[in-house]
Each structure stands twice: as C-alpha cells, then as structure tokens.
Amino acid sequence: MYRYDVHDRALVAGRVDEFRGQVRRRLQGELNEDQFRPLRLMNGVYLQLHSYMLRVAIPYGVLASHQLRLLATIAHRYDRGLGHFTTRQNLQFNWIGLEDVPDVLGHLARVDMHAIQTSGNCIRNITTDPFAGVAKDEVEDPRITAELLRQWSTFHPEFLYLPRKFKVAVTGAREDRAAVRWHDIGLRLVRDAAGTIGYEVIAGGGQGRTPVIGATLRSFLPKADLLPYIEAIMRLYNRFGRRDNKYKARIKILLQDVGIEAFARMVEEEWPRVRRPDPHLIAAETARLVEDFALPYRPRKDSPVDTTERDLAFWRWVAANVAPHQSADRAIVTLPLKSIDQGPGDITAEKMETVADLADRYSHAEMRISHHQNIVLPHVRWTELPRLWETLERLGLAEPIAGLAPDIVACPGMDYCALATARSIGIAQDISKRLAALAPPEHIGALRLNISGCINACGHHHAGHIGILGVDKRGEEFYQITIGGSDDYDATLGTLIGPAVPAARVADAIESLVLAYLAHRQGTERFLETYRRLGITPFKEAFHAVDQE
Template identity: 60%
Template sequence: MYQYDAHDQALVDQRVSEFRDQVSRRLSGALTEDQFKPLRLMNGLYLQLHAYMLRVAIPYGTLSSHQMRVLAHIARRYDRGYGHFTTRQNIQYNWIKLADAPDILADLAAEQMHAIQTSGNCIRNVTSDPWAGVAADEIEDPRIAAEILRQWSTFHPEFSFLPRKFKIAITGAPTDRAAVKVHDIGLRMHRDERGAVGYEVIVGGGLGRTPIIGKTLRPFLPKEHLLSYLEAIMRVYNTHGRRDNMYKARIKILVEALGIDEFRRQVEAEWEPLRDGALRLPPETYAAITERFAPPLYEQRTGSVATLVRDPETDPALARWVQANVAPHKVPGYGIVNISLKGTGQIPGDATASQMELVAKMADLYSLGEIRVTHEQNLVLPHVRLSDLPALWRTLDAGDLATPNVGLISDIIACPGLDYCSLANARSIPLAQALSERFSDMTRAQAIGPLHINISGCINACAHHHVGHIGVLGVDRKGEELYQITLGGRSDEAAALGRIVGPAVPAHQAIEMIAGFVDTYLAIRHPGELFIDTVERLGTAPFKETLHAAA
C-alpha cells in the first residue's frame, strides 16, 4: 500500500489546522454560513436534511486494517455507530456535529487519511478497479497511475475552482470494473502493437441530469504523457466550461457542444507545448510509485476457486458463498474475497462500527492487512489463501457479512435518498430493503444470475441508476414519491444507458414491476443467457408486454 511521505503528512496536517480555525470562526459567528460553505465543502462537509454529512476520501478504494479501525472509531464516537460506503469508493457519515469536524479530520490525518477534495468544483477522489493489483486479467496495477493523479490534482492551483466537479476513473484490465465510460475522464490501460503499456483516454462521460457515455479522445497515450495530456484536457475545460448554468457546466456538455473532433483539436493544440515539458513522467517516477505498491510476499500454494466449489467435501453453504463472493486471484492458491454489505433488509453500503472492526480483524488474519472498497458499495479482502476461506466465511457469517449475493439481484446499489439527502425527491433505502427481502432466496438469486439493480433518489444519479441492468429513479409528482424504471443499462466495457419502460409508479408497484421483469426474463432467455444480454437481444418490448398484462 502507498504510505504518506513527509510532504503528504504535512499537507493534511496543515489542512486540519486551517479547518479548525475556520470552524471556530463559524461557531463564534465571525463567519456567516455563506462565507463558511465553500470552506467546509473543500473539506468534504455537507449540510444535509438533518445534520452535517462528512465524506472521507479513500483514494482508489484502498484501505489498511488500521485505517478501517479509524473509520469504525469515527462511526462510534462521532456518528450513530455506522458509516455508508459510496459508489465512489468513499465513506460518508450522516450525523456529524460541526464542533466535532476538526477532531475527526485530525483523527483521520493521524492514520494518513483526509476529506480533501471530496466535494467542491475540483478534481475529486480518483477511483479505480477494486481488484487492482490482484485481478487475474490485469495488465498493470492501475493504482500506480491513480496515485500519480492524486498527487498531481490535490490542491492544483489551476483546477481548484473548475466550472463543476470533476471525476476521473482508471482501470488496468480489459474487464472494466471502474465504470470508466461514465466519468469526466476515463482511462483504460492496454498494450500497443509493440507491447508497450499506455491508456485509452475517454472523455465526456457522466450520468445525472444529462447521462452520456464517454467518447474516446485518444486510443493510445504513452504512460510518460499521462499528466501533460490530462493537464491539456483540464485547461480546455477550465477555459470553455460554462459557469453561467450549473446544469450545463460539466465537461460532457462542452464535449457535446464542440463535438469530439473539435474538442480533440483543441486539446492536442494545448498539449503540444506541454508534452515534453516538466509534466513528462520519467521512468524513475513510475518506478518510485510502483515500489509503494509492491505485491506482498505470497506463499507458494495450489488450488483454485472452481476446484473448491466443486469439491464434494465442501459445505454447500460455503460453496454457495465462494461461488458468488470469491473471484480468481492472479496468484495460485489465493482468492479475492468480496464482502457483501447487502444482507436481507440491510441498507446498501452501510456498515456498523463493529462490522468495520471485524473486517479489519479479518484483513489482519487473512488478507495481509489490506481492504478495498468497491463501486458497488461492498468491501474486498484482496489476498486470501483458499485454505483460509472456511474459517473466514464462518467468522463473517457470525457478523452478518457473509450473504452470498455479490453481483446478484439483491446486491442492490442505492444512494441515501430522501432519508438523508436534501437534494433527493424520493427515498431509496426502503425500496432497496424491500427488494432485498423480495429476492432473499439465494437459490433463486443464483438461478437468475448476475443482475444489477441501481436506485437513485434523484436525477443526480449518485447510485448510477442509468447504468443499472434495472435502474430506478425516484421522482416527486405533486408531493408523491414515485419511481421510474429503466432496463438495459450497464457500466462495464460495453457501457450503455438504460431505456425507460412505463410511467413512474409508487414503490409497491415498482417492486411488482421488477419482479415481473425477472419472471419475463426467466421465461424468454436462452440457456445460460444473462439478463442484460436478453434485454440487448430483444429490447424492452417483451418487458413492456409484462406491464400491459399486469394492467
């Protein structure tokens, strides 16, 4: 794992001191709320419906067991005993007192963590593949580039007050587990015809009010030009991005307005004087950061996840969990363990302080002290010996953390919605809980196969409903909470936006509609065909017929 150097630590310690003074002045009345708002947002502190919410950065989704214990401590001491892991690999606390905020940041800084640039019109937390460094299909660990981008973008003077917030995601594998096509900038690592590693640069993706799949700006960018090329993109955006209308301020609107060819022309022109300057990354810079992500010393082991599942000696309940929650590791004899935070009736992404401490303990015992946060609001232990899976499973099961549903229909992604968020139109949490109960039969869930439900409480799409296989958007119609459903979205390497099926309906009807869509899929799919593939093959017409039949 990356460890702070003296510069990193001094930077976050200074920010804590600054914010302590700012909070003191706000509490004394020396600062008005309007004056204080941009200062608190720079430190991830939002004012929500009931209290302040603090968003803590987890760069590229990687945590140590010590850091997880600090997050548990914050949940227990300063919140109501839990935290909420988000689709951007961060954690949020929903019940923060303003007077406690500086102490929380100090506790974070002591363990090399912060809340810097988790809000505001700046480059936000750079996200990545939660299986980075251990995925069997990986070309190169993308966290190395993500860390370089973190260092480049943090407090970048030119990009601290952009037209709008800016999000970057990077993946190092052909299988996109970072949703790079729905980010302002997405980076896909691959090799050119000579075998050299570089990036496909994708720009102008995003969801929210105007969902757009990103477009390829450059098919292959050599690694040494990463910072200079992204700097050129940011300069073009910072110059031309609209500041007169927040709904048209994202880079995706600029790319659409100019067209990808003209946008590319302007970026290339801006890049020309930068490409061989100070931002060109020498090999030794990559080497220095790579050393911080050196793989652990694995033991020589044998076996595979598939062999364990098929072994007649394996407990059937353990085999079901392994099949759903354990992914192949690049090192023989190890597995990537995905921990579901989506038990039946559980709030998606929520973890209690006790559960966080349990995961930290399991990381120390079985995963070399390392944890990851996923875009699906789950956790990962990336370095688990297959021989340790039975003991790990039993302990997780005792802590209500062994639901065997990762990637299945009850592994629902949901934002906090109207229960917490001042922007939301409808509640997401109760609907997610009801759906998880409706599809709690794990035997049937595995028969249904991979199927992603995403629920957003408003058009801002924090739960990425546009790219859910089944997407649900909460809307307000004359004070009534209704839900609009889309089908056919996906966020992987074949990213696509879902299509609306039918009018918005109350929550109980939405549940029945979704259940009907699943029944329709089971009736019309080809053998072994996934839900998303059935929708792509046949379109939404068969599913709309389900609505007409129900009516």
C-alpha cells in the same frame, strides 16, 4: 499499499489546521453561511437532512485495517455508530457535528486519511478497480496511475475552481470494474500492437440529469504523456466549460457542444504547450509506487485449492463472492454490504472493527471498497477460505450475492440526503425481500439493480441493468424504471420502460421484469444479454401488465 510520505502528511495536517480556523471563525460569526459553505464543501462537509455529513476520501478505494478501525472509532464517538460506503469508494458519516469536524479530521490525518477532493468543483477522489493489483485479467495495476493523478491533482492551483466537479476513473483490466465510460475522464490501461502499455483516454461521460457515455478521445496515449495530456484536457475544460449554468457545466456538455473529434484536436494542439514534468522525477516516483503497490508475497502459479470442503453453501459463496487472483494460491473475496436490515453500503462500527480484524488475519491488513458499495479482501489464501467463510457466515457477511440481483446499489435517498426527492433504501429492502422469495440469487444470475433518490444519480441508475429513479409527483414518491443500462466497457444507457410507479408497486414491477427475463432467457444467458437479444418489448409487456393491475 501506498504510504504517505512527509509531504503528504504535511499537506493533510496543514489542511486540518486551516479548516479548524475556518470552523472557529464560522462559529464566532466572522464568516456567514454563504462565505463558509464553499470552505466546508472543500473539506467534505455537507449540511444534510438530520445533521452535517462528512465524506471521507478512500483514494482509489484502498483501505488498511488500522484505517477502518479508526473509522469505527469515529463512528462510535462522533456519529451514531454507522458509516455508509458510497458509489465513489468513499465513506460518509451522517450524524457529525460541525464543531467536531476539525477533531475528526485530525484523527483521520493520524492514519493518513482526509476529506480532501470529496466535494466542491475540483478533481474528485480518483476511483479504480477494487480488484486492482490482484485481478487476473489485468494489464497493469491502475493504482499506480491513480496515485500519480492524486498527487498531481491535489490542490493543483489551476484546477481548484473548475466550472463543476470532475471525476476520473482508471482501470487496468479487461473487465471494467471501474465504470470508466461513465466518468469525466476514464483511463484504461491497454497494450498497443508492439505490446507497449499506455492508455485509452475516454472523456465526457457522466450520469446526473444529462447521462452521457464517454467517448474515446485517444485510443493510445504513451504513459509518459499522461500528466501533460490530462492537464491539457483540464485547461480546455477550465477555459471553455460553462459557468453560467451549473446544470450545463460538466465537461460532457462541452464535448457535446464542441464535438468529440474537434475537442480531441483541441487537446492535441494544447498539450504540447503544457509544461512536461521532469521525466526523472516521474520515473523515480513511479518506481516508488510500483514498490509500494507490489504484492506483499511471491505470487504462485500452482493452485493448492482445497476441495475437501463439502458444504454446498460454501461453494455457493465461492461461486458468487470469490474471484480469481493473479497468484494461484490466493483469492479475491467480496463481502457484500447488502443486509436486508440496512441500506446498501451501510456498515456498523462493530462490523468495521470485525472486518478490520479479518483483513489483518486473512488479507495482509488490506481491503478495497468497490463502487458497488461492498468491501473486498484482496489477498486471501485459498486454503483459508473455508475458515473465513465460516466467520463471515456468523457475521452475516457471507451472502452469496456479489454481482447478483440482491447486490443492489443505492444512494442514501431522502432518508438522509437533502437533495433527494424520494427514498432509496426502503425500495432496495422491498426488492431484496421480493426477489429472495422469488428464486435463489444464482438462479436469477448476474443482474445489476441501481437506485437513485433523485436526478443527480448517485445510485448510478442510468447504468443499472435495471435502474430505478425516485421522483416527486405532487408530494408523492414515484419511481421511474429503466432497463438495459450497463457500466461495462460496452456501457449503455438504460431505457425508460413506462410511466413511473408508486413506491408500493416498485417491487411488483421489478419482479415482473425478472420473471420476463426468466421466461425468455436461453441457456446461461444473463439478464442484459436477453434484453439485448430481444429488445424492450417483452419487458415492456410484463411491466404494463403490472402497471395496469
């Protein structure tokens, strides 16, 4: 894992001291709320429905066990014993007092954590593949790029007041587990014809009220050109992005106005003018990162997979929650945070401590947070899987659902969020219960359900195979349902299937769509494949039958 150096630590400590002073001035009345709001947002502090909310950065979703233990302690001491993992691989505390925030940030700094780049109109926390560095289908570990970008973007003086927030995702694998086409900039590590590794640069993607799938700006960018090229994009956005209307301020709107080809030409003209970083410095830093991110063991090619385990439940779990690893004797294990009792991504302090212990025992003290709001143990020995599974079973973290219908992604919705217009968590629970009664998850197969409590789309509903958007209709909660979205490389935008339904009918509607799929699928066809083969008509018919009941 990457470890902070003296510069990182000084930077974070300085920020804590600065914010402590700003909070004191706010509480003493030297700053009013209008003056203070942008300052607290730069430190991840929002004022939500019930309290202040603190969003803690988990850069590129990599978390160490001692960091998770500290998060558990903060949850115990300063919150109500609960944390919420977000779709941007961060963690939110929902019950934090403003007067406590500087102390909380001080504690976080001691374990190299912070809330920098979790809010405000800056380059936000860089996200990546939760299987980065261990995925079998990987061209190169994307965390090296993500960390370079983190260092380059943190407090970059030119990009602290962008027209709007700016989200970057990086992936190095063939399968897209970072949703790169749904980001302001998506980077995909690829090889050119000569086998040289570089980047496909994708730009202008985003969700929210104007969903746009990012387009390829450059199909191959040499690695050495990354920082100046990205800086050129940022400069153009900073200069030409709209500041008069926050709903039209994201780079996707600029790219729609200018056109992707014209914007690509503008970047080509701009980036030679950007001062190139010292190549020796970049090379040295890259070498350090390669070392930091290297596997903490020697990868093996032979596979000592233990097949003596005979319990069917174990193999159901392996099929759903265990992914192949670069080292044949290891596995990547997903711990779904999708208990029916709690919201997607929610985790109690007690569970945080237990998972940290499991990471110590089975995964070299390392975890990942996925944008599907789950925890990943990236380094588990195959021979230890049965014992880990037994422990996870006892903890309620072994549900075999990763990537299946109950693995629902949802924002906190109106139960917590001040922007939300409808609830999300209860809808996720209703759907989970309904689908559990319908069929085993593996029988339904791969199906992504995403729920957002408002048009800001934090639950990524546009990219859900089935997407659900809560809206307010004359004081009542209604839900628009879309179908056919995807966050893979072949990203697609979901299509609205019909009129919005009231909260009480959402589970009926989802069940009707799943039943339509089961009735029409051919062989091992997945939900999205059936939808793409048949189009919307059979699903629309099933939905309307429910709508008119």
